Amino acid sequence: MFRVMGTIFVVIGFGLYVYSGLPIYQIPLYTTSTMPLLAFLTVLPWMNSVVRSGRFDRRINEIMKVNVDDLGKLYMRSSFTTYILCTFINLSALSFTQEVLKDNLAKMKKQISDSFISKSTLRAFALALAWSPMEIIVAITVDATGVSYLTYLPWMFLFSFIIFTLDSLWSKKKFQPIPYHSAGGGITRKVNPRNIMIQIFKLLLALTAFLVTVVTVGNYFNLNFILSVTLVILPFSFGWAILMKRWYSFCAIGWKTWKIRTNNLQNFVVLFLSLAFFSSSLNETPFLQFIQQPFLGASDQPLIILILIQMTYLFMSMIGVHPIATIGVLIEVLPPLYELINPVSIGIVLITGALATATVGTYGVTVTMTSMNTDQNPYRITLRNMPFALFYGAVGVLMGFLLL
Template identity: 65%
Template sequence: MIRSVQPYLYVIYSLILGLFIVNTFVGNDVVEYIVGLLAIPMLGLSFYGASRLFRILGSIFIVVGLSMFMLAGLPWTQIPYHMTSTLNLLAFLTVLPWINSVVRAGLYDRRINDLMKGNVDHLGQLYMRSSLTTYILCTFLNLSAISLSQGVLLENLKNMKKRVRDSFISRTTLRAFTLALIWSPMEIMVALTVDITGVSYLVYLPWLLLTSFIVLVIDWLWGRKTFSNVEYEGNSVMSTESIELRKVATPIIQLSIALMTFLSVVVTFGNTFDLDFILAVTLVILPFSFAWALMMRRVRRFVQIGWKTWKLRTNGMQNFVVLFVSLAFFSNSLNETSFLGVIQEPFLYVSDTPLLILILIQLTYLLMSMIGMHPVATIAILGEIIQPLLEIVNPLSIGIVLITGALATASVGTYGVTVTMTSMNTEENPYRITLRNMPFSLMFGAVGVLVAFLLL
């Protein structure tokens, strides 16, 4: 029976999350309780289709959460109220495919990918182009950009030795992915940090862009030096193409204008109706994407691509449903006990040395990623732990490390989606990808800590 329901999960998720969003404006306790009740079977249905790693994480959160719930002596009737605090994140993830779809409808992905098809003499030259292409696409397409870029590179480098090709692909795409997302308003870690610290996204933006630019330039120089001695043996057709600058520059400029417009609408909408950042982005994405498609006169293509992509992605959200719903129960139960104070002790102990706090946050992400803990789960726990520190240490500094620390793990998390996807595409051992990108991850984290420290 559960298997027969799986193709219609998008309907179930949409109804529950839609009711949750409506109630954020209504604020009715009865509706909140109903949403919490519905979240329980939603968790059960999703558990069936989730991967083994997320089942384990979800089970741990539920078991530990139940233990804390009983220890706090709370009545069982209160459980539904403990299930809804992370549903805004699920709603956020549900609408993201629509902005990806409008980029595809406008053929921006194909035009920008031409950057990787120009004439080059060695891989050092191609490194910067590949990194820049992935960086631009990731801003709007998120994970989809990795598949697109890796697909083009696999074709372009099919005449290269596998060891060289795999090394090149895992460096350029994963590193550009992490650097593009640290300032993207569509990145869940950014949205979460804005809400946790209470610092405006516009305050974060220039510092995140600066961090991204510094690390990107370092990586380009690093990659150019590493691969400059490797002659480019690409596809004979693609390697002789010349880039028409105007054809590539136009979509980049258009995407930049669209992004600035999107940010303006989100900030204005959020301030006008006093909404948190995650909810503001969630509510703006769909109408903004439709308006964008209308301006391009590609509404029909947008709807076709969007509907298909949305159904597919929403039906495949079991991992995140299991993670977020179980995490909500765990976090809310934790707050009802004295254990939170125990976990906070190491951070409060070094509160007189802000640099140590920043480093501790960074190391927590790295260690948790090595055992398969998703950064969202880590930041949810850290968000509770660091609340007292926000009055002692500049919340902007803490927020920058929360973001850079989380995204730095994207290139090294052996059990993470990005590394696993790259491993499948290149048929390479994921542990080798982790080891190869570890120096970059540490450097990225160090730059994030340095920028945060200078802002203390």
């Protein structure tokens, strides 16, 4: 998928480059605009590693193994667990939580367990990343719209909280009639709730300190958000590991994780470099104006524009286009509208539209990973989560519309 997209971006980008009459020797300079994103992805595994070295993931996952007698209660707990962990360790949390649920639901019918896992984990994943400073879609949006992350934070957190609450209550009611019998005898396990709450509090305290540090560094050195997060992650992770007295564990886990993740970044290298070349070349031609016309034509109807952004994400995800590629084109098209429409509204829909696809993108990383972890058809996962994705996007559009 990434190879096909990269080839398309390079071929079209080269055509635009030649059309604009630019010298061939300057081509490398037109591939550098997305380098900060690659740097961001390169250091991100260290934040994941410090959480794992502190064993926060294992302690919080114990929530799912105690005093549960029906799937309704388990849904709320598994969603909450996935939500907390995904805020810090992203895809690693998704895989880890799905494996725990798969083991615990081994006695259930496969159709029920598949539906339960694909709904509870993917939905929580999409909601947790809506406000996470370590989510690349959020970082791209902050820099593209020129709006401070702190401006987005309360609105995106409110958005996340509202949908998480509604989905938990609805799904609890739906799954409640189904009794739960853990394959490992989960209902008899004793877990100290106080210890788990302490772990959650420590994570939230660390996240607050991280956000304060990122904002302070960005403001003091006048850096964009992506670069600020990139520069802060490594020293913050090392400092956190030292404070927890988990230095050796952190280094062992971090070095191994970093090597694996960095050596498997080729997909994003192909995507980001080709996307940068395409976007930079497009900006040198008048064709950008033609792409902007549908959006500019509806400039007097902001709601139509917000819906158009949302549906663009959904359509592109259905044909295998990664949301980062979609947002890469949209952020080149939308700037003229910032003077007519509140950029906060556009930014909210850019974030919610992209993350909604995490639950339904048949060829996307999250759906594919869930399909592999649970041995189920990815199209079935898409079908099960489509109502949620549409609701997710609709609430994002509504919130953006109310902030116009």
